[in-house]
Amino acid sequence: MSRRDDQTAGRDADPARLIHPGTPGLRPVTVTILEYDTSHLRERSVTRRGEIPAPALPPAVTWIAVDGIHDAGVIRSIGDIVGIHPLTLEDISNNHQRPKIEDYGDYLYLAVRMLSADGIGGFRSEQVSLVLGKGYVISFQEEPGDAFERIRERLRAGAGRLRSEGADYLFYALLDAIVDGYFAVIEVFGERIEAVEEEVVADPDQETLQAIYVLKRSLIALRRSVWPLRDVVAELERGESSLVREPTLVYLRDVYDHTIEVAETVETYRETMSGTLDVYLSSQSSRMNEIMKILTIIATIFIPLTFIAGVYGMNFAYMPELRHPWGYPAAIASMVAVAGTMLLYFKKKGWI
């Protein structure tokens, strides 16, 4: 019953209690209900708990969309209407729930993270719960997002497989919309990775390194969402629940392929970043080599010359060279000879 987030507050609580562990939800909860079959569609918004109706009987499909999971009362009301286990209600309220799927016989509970690019190079992550029962789907999320809006529009538009198939197909469509969001996020990562790679080749500095590590860490976080998602969809696709009909399985297999693709792309990105880091580090070390080379060339050329100059700067009374008319030119000549030898040596080494 206890999640990481309710460590501080409410430790002693009964396991089946409903407390939303996030920040207090000041926004009112919105419950939108869509009932449809091939020929009809009815859409309502409910603001008071008592107004939430029981789902229609199949073949009609009822989609109850709850925006705002901080209100434990609403969640419990819905739970009472369709008969949801207290632990599931608690999982729905928990917005740090690990992706998972649980088959309670009467209903399937699915918790996943919904990702979306935030437009400024990062991504938002939100907890979404889906409950698939006989003839109904209930979706729970905190922020009213537009990911599901497109499905609503397709439903309103009427004709199409979505209207003629059952609740399991709606369930699939919602899941598919969620997985689509992952592709958008991955694209954002792809662009950032490309930018960092160019920077590493062009003009790497300490900030580039920071950027690489931020990316690496984000990828670890992303992967932590993606891998369990993959497992969840794999379990769904195995088709062991009677709530998912045979023809829908092939669509779930399609979603599964997408999650695999996302997971593989994340792995590839991780390998890419490791490579980029290596390039950065090795370019650092190669820069160091160049610095050392320059220092060594300058120092080893001038140190002997300075020594020669020092010798003839000595004040000994008896230094015959100093009196000789050719002394000075000879000293300069010997300096040129030493410098030339050094330069030839470095040339042979391939340094200059």
Added chain:
Amino acid sequence: MSRRDDQTAGRDADPARLIHPGTPGLRPVTVTILEYDTSHLRERSVTRRGEIPAPALPPAVTWIAVDGIHDAGVIRSIGDIVGIHPLTLEDISNNHQRPKIEDYGDYLYLAVRMLSADGIGGFRSEQVSLVLGKGYVISFQEEPGDAFERIRERLRAGAGRLRSEGADYLFYALLDAIVDGYFAVIEVFGERIEAVEEEVVADPDQETLQAIYVLKRSLIALRRSVWPLRDVVAELERGESSLVREPTLVYLRDVYDHTIEVAETVETYRETMSGTLDVYLSSQSSRMNEIMKILTIIATIFIPLTFIAGVYGMNFAYMPELRHPWGYPAAIASMVAVAGTMLLYFKKKGWI
């Protein structure tokens, strides 16, 4: 029968003998017995071995809580009453037991480590054994901790699922309380990791490195507790024991989810620390680069100038430049020219 800890003392001992391998327990053993059903609850503390009663018959539930596992006699007495295998008794006495679960048919034996934050940035780890039998749970621990106290309070408070369900639900509640402790410890680690990361970016020194390694090692130790715990709960949750009833399994699955989350967080922390170590090492090497750069700039600028000064410090009798009125200004000018060229070169290199 032989554990690592009794290598030195008592090697020849019979395998089924009971010796607590830790430090000698000077504290007296406390045995607290709670008997309850939906309507009644009776709580007693027992101080003498002979007073320990046989568990009540179901549907009543008896919880025998033993604080202090150093007294082999007490453990054996309880073992005799409910019929526990000598090897299990030995495992209970051993406070370095690896987490495990064993199904002896009549009872389930569970050994786990109970972790709790110690308030000063580290964590305490203690051996806890749980025995689940028909209508009773026996808990063994060395230090009387408060982790189970909250459950006792919920039991005393009366109404609630805990009072109406059987011994397996109590067993679950105790296990859940233990797993909760892991989250607290993980939070502590999270904070320490964050602190180290800030230090690495702001002002890393050799001590930061020490801190990173201490954390890495603690995480290895933590992981060694967490992974077998996960396996243990997974085995429980599979529901192969007749002592755990069907409705309780869903709660154990919940505990299993928590252990997975703990295990994943520990892995993420390990990856984070590896990244942090890389950042530290690379910042070291980048600092080295900077040092070298400064040395190289200063040395390569002044070494040629010093050489020029040296040349005109030579004491040759015939050095026409020395007599020339413009000699000195010319020498200074050539020095400025050399220094300027060098500076331009370094500017082009992007060093200054």
Added chain:
Amino acid sequence: MSRRDDQTAGRDADPARLIHPGTPGLRPVTVTILEYDTSHLRERSVTRRGEIPAPALPPAVTWIAVDGIHDAGVIRSIGDIVGIHPLTLEDISNNHQRPKIEDYGDYLYLAVRMLSADGIGGFRSEQVSLVLGKGYVISFQEEPGDAFERIRERLRAGAGRLRSEGADYLFYALLDAIVDGYFAVIEVFGERIEAVEEEVVADPDQETLQAIYVLKRSLIALRRSVWPLRDVVAELERGESSLVREPTLVYLRDVYDHTIEVAETVETYRETMSGTLDVYLSSQSSRMNEIMKILTIIATIFIPLTFIAGVYGMNFAYMPELRHPWGYPAAIASMVAVAGTMLLYFKKKGWI
């Protein structure tokens, strides 16, 4: 329904819709139809959708080869004729499809990447879809390549196992031709790796490093094609589909062996490149050592000498050595002694 490539355009689309996500196909689609049995072979090219015939009845085999997957209409027409699921049609149109095999009962759908060396050191990668039904094989690819042309020639040539066996053998032959292309690509990689390795030993520079990383990344990409291919062929070879007859399985096992060999070679190449990178890095560091050695030798020899010269360049009024006739030779002698000692020391160290 949504693939990564249709993120931007057509997000709201119905899952079963057919949109080719690549660049708009300006080239007209070519459909080539081969119908054959042991004694007859008929070959046609179809340019208008309506002309595509239903496959002949077994034992005749029909091979419909579609070059150009950008025309959703053509794909749908063929799909309608032989009864292909909308999701499969979508997968066929998607030219970034992950390699996979799907058994729809009536037909087997296989998506793989076809690789071919591009003649300039790289490789081309193309999406190929194969559909195996009762008595027919349909192949879809974008670029009309010559990989399948050889099989066409063998069919035209007449006699041979290809003509006498069924559609599953043709399916095998096409798959085998695709896997052959991987060997060609691997050979190209082998040559490039060898070239880089020679460069690393002979004359490594920053470009060598770039080449190593480009190769490493290409190998990651290659591996991403190869590993799922291996899984796909493994699933085929298990022989769970009724469309693949027993005698053909042994040929598929042969193809499987080839994919294993490709996968292992790629792994070996990856390990080789890691080793090559290590050699590069360590040769960098050993070069640094050499630079430092030269600098140290020169500096430590001349710095003391220059100091001695400096001492006798001082202008103190009372420096008796300066007046002594042997002063100068003694100074020079002491310099030679210092330099000699240094050289001996370095010789002992094994530096010179």
Added chain:
Amino acid sequence: MSRRDDQTAGRDADPARLIHPGTPGLRPVTVTILEYDTSHLRERSVTRRGEIPAPALPPAVTWIAVDGIHDAGVIRSIGDIVGIHPLTLEDISNNHQRPKIEDYGDYLYLAVRMLSADGIGGFRSEQVSLVLGKGYVISFQEEPGDAFERIRERLRAGAGRLRSEGADYLFYALLDAIVDGYFAVIEVFGERIEAVEEEVVADPDQETLQAIYVLKRSLIALRRSVWPLRDVVAELERGESSLVREPTLVYLRDVYDHTIEVAETVETYRETMSGTLDVYLSSQSSRMNEIMKILTIIATIFIPLTFIAGVYGMNFAYMPELRHPWGYPAAIASMVAVAGTMLLYFKKKGWI
């Protein structure tokens, strides 16, 4: 039939031949026979082959302990008496046998390595073979060790589970004694690792590095003994042999737990050594940084000063500063200013 050790001698030999591949055993072979049941115990030493008796009938238990496996004749004699397969006899003779267990129906053959601390910081490793048959256990080892002596004493002491249980319990007791030896060795490693870790922090030098690598290599060797041991005990504990009775399985499970603990400790030690190596390397690099810093500070402070001194050491005829009464103090002052600026810069950098 051929082991690595008989590569040089006896390659052509028949597979079922018995040749001890170690050093020639000069020590005579000792065979000690213990026959016991709950009430009686008889102990004999046998020196001639012909004297080895057939095992007593159950419920009596016969333990034949062979010290010295170099005498193929003795091993074959025993093999003939109880009916052991030639390949098993060969495995017994081979003292580099990989740990394994083989069920021949009539008997179980177990080969493990017996480890014991050698008292000087290392460990001894010896090949031990156990054969468990109906009513008898035969143990083979080269060196007469004391690990089994304690069991002999417990048997002689009489009462106890060991005397009342069957041959499988004796088999377990021997195996348990062997696994106990691993804990002793692990303790030795623990101490050496601790010593190296302290050295790394306090005063690391090249010898510390050597010590780290020696430990790492020893741990690889240790692990190579431990992992197969774990597998062997796991197979035993699964209880598929009819020679091991149900009640003994719980004891074998206990031994299995111990092997797991040994294996995990070895893994932890390996990780610890990797961390220690990293600390060593990074302390090396940090020491280098410090050296560079000192050099840079000294050089960059004095090089400009020396240049200034050099300028005023020039012998130009027209250098007005030289004549000026404040020339010298001004020069000194400018030197102090340069040095001060430098020191301030380094202070700002946090170097001094």
Added chain:
Amino acid sequence: MSRRDDQTAGRDADPARLIHPGTPGLRPVTVTILEYDTSHLRERSVTRRGEIPAPALPPAVTWIAVDGIHDAGVIRSIGDIVGIHPLTLEDISNNHQRPKIEDYGDYLYLAVRMLSADGIGGFRSEQVSLVLGKGYVISFQEEPGDAFERIRERLRAGAGRLRSEGADYLFYALLDAIVDGYFAVIEVFGERIEAVEEEVVADPDQETLQAIYVLKRSLIALRRSVWPLRDVVAELERGESSLVREPTLVYLRDVYDHTIEVAETVETYRETMSGTLDVYLSSQSSRMNEIMKILTIIATIFIPLTFIAGVYGMNFAYMPELRHPWGYPAAIASMVAVAGTMLLYFKKKGWI
């Protein structure tokens, strides 16, 4: 049908065609036939295809040994006689075949690599194919080696298990002889690794590094032969083929143990080489440290001294120290003081 080696030539070929992809075999093919039972043995060499007889009926065993796999005709002739699948014939001809085992019902096909030390520190690798049928074994290899000669001699020698057992035992004996060759190769590696390790400690240079990498790469290649071999023998040992009788399985299990040992030794060698590489790299870096230390000591001692000398080498008219009788001794004394302070500092640092 196409292997990597026939990429260039014969791409279009029919899959079942026989072309040896290696260098053209100029050596004539030798076919040696051994027929034996407990009492008789007949040995023949065949030079013309037509002379190859059908295998004798069991219990007689026929061993057809083919030396030279470049002659597709011979292989096909034999294939026709005993009924071998075209794909198997192709695998036999391919001398870069990956180790594998295939059960065709009538016969077992086994392809492995035969290794042998080449006497100059490397090893030779050759493709060997074994076909086990009812009452016969056919062995194919290119080079006539002596590995099988010892078995021939044991057969000729008469009495022994080899003569009295069936074809499966001969098959085992041949496989065992092949695995023996691996031990010889491993021994060679062991010696080379030891030599490199001594070099790393004693006197490492760039060539040592090269040697380490050559060894690492050879070990990768070796491993690539060993791992599939292990899998192949494991499959054999599982005993699913009716061609291998129960009593022979225990011998195959013995061979399996040997392959495990080889595989583990290769892994240990790989780990050892990684450690050796680390020691090399760290000794490089420690050498660098020493170089830097020497440079720093010399430079930091003399640079200040030279500065002092420079100061008193200045030509200012008014420098009172220069006139003072104690000026020179005082300057020298201050130099000694500076040098002494430096030396004390370095001593404190533990550098000298």
